[in-house]
Amino acid sequence: MSAMLTPDVCIVGGGSAGLVVAAGAAQLGLDVVLIERGLMGGDCLNYGCVPSKALIAAARAAQAQRSGAIFGIAPVEPTVDFGKVMDHVAGVIASIAPNDSVERFEKLGVRVLREEARFTGRTELQAGGHRIRSKRIVLATGSRPTLPPVPGLADVPHFTNETIFANRVLPSHLLVLGGGPIGLEMAQAFRRLGARVTVLEAATCLAKDDSELSAIVVARLRGEGVTLHEKTKVARIERTAGGIAAVLEPGGRIEGSHLLVATGRVPTVDGLDLEKAGVAHDKRGITVDESLRTSNRNVWAIGDCNGRYAFTHMAGHEASLFIRGALFRAPARLDPGIVPWATYTDPELAQVGLNERDARARYGDAVKVLRWTFADNERAQTERETDGLVKVIADRRGRVLGAGIAGPHAGELIQSWCLALSGRLRISTLASFVPPYPTLGETAKRAAGSYYTETLFGPRTRLLVRFLARLPVW
Structure with a gap:
């Protein structure tokens, strides 16, 4: 068993929020421990913002070849090498990864532990063979995709945002469960890259946005050939000889070659033993006040894990609020x-x-x-x-x-x-x-x-x- 580590700040999670805190605290001269059980850079770099926007950029380039007629340029149907498209996506991730790497943060003076962390007390954590005690513990464990309770879904092959960017085969017909931002971004991108795409949404697409504005986006997707079924309930998912099928209520059936589930995310808090630290939480995430402090005054929760705002830019903003409030002891409250x-x-x-x-x-x-x-x-x-x-x-x-x-x-x-x-x-x-x-x-x-x-x-x-x-x- 290693000796007890007693850093000024201990951070659990090496995604956007945790890395901002780690870099800031280390550059302020504090002793910092960062614990990350998965990939450095978290969801944004590896499964979210970066790969999705790289794929969207490739899809935009393909669509430009179809859209020249209005400028007097003969349109052509692009030849898409999907494997090379995904090489482009991987290359973008690789070009950004050094900014989030263990090596960079160790050079900043951060001690990085590639372990799974769990609380053993109000101010103590266990990470592999290391015990860590700190007066300031920051939870930045992010979120993960959630599967809706659709019968048969768990039994068929399907993509989420965590797996679709490893796929190197262009679907012939992609079914997308969910008409939110992730679902529609991917639907349009895959359609532009040559796939047939059908979106199944139980309510209305982009329901959290202004309906007058979202209607403009929905109209464009339909104009490009994306099939959108709104207010459509999926009764069950079945495996077929050629892929999968969505059976609808009260009737109907849509078959596809691949399935993408984009129906939301849940905070990642499993395995932390939050109860041992007296940190309150529920299905929405870790409970925090407007200064992002939990029910344990020595613990803060920032980024997706607190269930407030699942955006990378808000993760970074909340990290800056922690630095301002907890380290400089200046007023720092989240303004919705x-x-x-x-x-x-x-x-x-x-x-x-x-x-x-x-x-x-x-x-x-x-x-x-x-x-x-x-x-x-x-x-x-x-x-x-x-x-x-x-x-x-x-x-x-x-x-x-x-x-x-x-x-x-x-x-x-x-x-x-x-x-x-x-x-x-x-x-x-x-x-x-x-x-x-x-x-x-x-x-x-x-x-x-x-x-x-x-x-x-x-x-x-x-x-x-x-x-x-x-x-x-x-």
């Missing part, structure tokens, strides 16, 4: 009003703050909804990317409550609205900045400026201007 997210379909879909539905539920008629279409943006017209909408929610005093965008590069364009919410800027600030022309970024200014249209060009203002026009030149 500034949380953004994006779905990387084409067109993209991004949101920050309240959408129209939630704003009206909270404030009633005391909200103004501002819209600006991509069809009214000259840059979008030049690139023939006019399917899209900027939708901003403000109150009667000009305070920005939220914004959503469906359109090209929405994940980039939402950032001005992220700044507006985090900086508590008023709509006038967004209406008065000067963007370069022609850019998609002008949509922010135009949408914000529409807040003043009714007042600026209304009868009272017109009367005032006519009166001023009769006065001598000033």
Whole structure:
């Protein structure tokens, strides 16, 4: 048995959240132990954001070959070498992996233990042959895919996001269970790469997003040949000679060659023995307060494992809150009003703050909804990317409550609205900045400026201007 380790900070989990804490604490001169039982970099690097966006980029390149007619360029059906596509995906992961590697963190002074951790007391952990005692323990164990309770599903071969990027055979017909962000991103990507794709969604696709914006994305996917079945319940999954079949309620059957399950994720807390540390948790994750502290004052939970926000950027943000609050002892509280997210379909879909539905539920008629279409943006017209909408929610005093965008590069364009919410800027600030022309970024200014249209060009203002026009030149 090794001697007791007594670091200033002990982190369980080497994904996005844990690595940010480890790097920050080590560079501040603290003694840091990081425990990771799986792959460094966690879900984002190995199974999530990085491989999915690499696959989407390849699919976009394939789709571009089909879409040249509008520019006077003869369209062609691309020849897709799916094995090489997956080589590209693996290469992107490999190029980023050194940033998250054991070697890099050991050079920063972090002691990395490749073990499974479990609590043995309120401030003690066991990891392999190591005992660790620390006054500051950070749980950053992430989340994993969950399977819905569909009869037969567990008995047939299927993909999740943790396995699909190891596949090197293009499905002839991919069935996707789940019409959320992961399901639709993968559905469009595989369709563009040449697979037939059918999505089965029990409710409505992208149900957590603004319905006016999500409808733009859904229409594009249908236009590209993705078959979407919404409000469709799967009674059971069966194995067939050629693959799998989804049997529907109250009737119907859809057969495919492969199955992707994209119906959600659950926090990873198994094997931690949280009870021995007095850390409260439930099926939604580890319970934390707004400073991300658990029921044990010596333990914090950040990232997906606390069940708050399953986004990589929020994992990093929560890690920074831990550093600010626990290490610098400065005020650090999680603000749900500034949380953004994006779905990387084409067109993209991004949101920050309240959408129209939630704003009206909270404030009633005391909200103004501002819209600006991509069809009214000259840059979008030049690139023939006019399917899209900027939708901003403000109150009667000009305070920005939220914004959503469906359109090209929405994940980039939402950032001005992220700044507006985090900086508590008023709509006038967004209406008065000067963007370069022609850019998609002008949509922010135009949408914000529409807040003043009714007042600026209304009868009272017109009367005032006519009166001023009769006065001598000033």
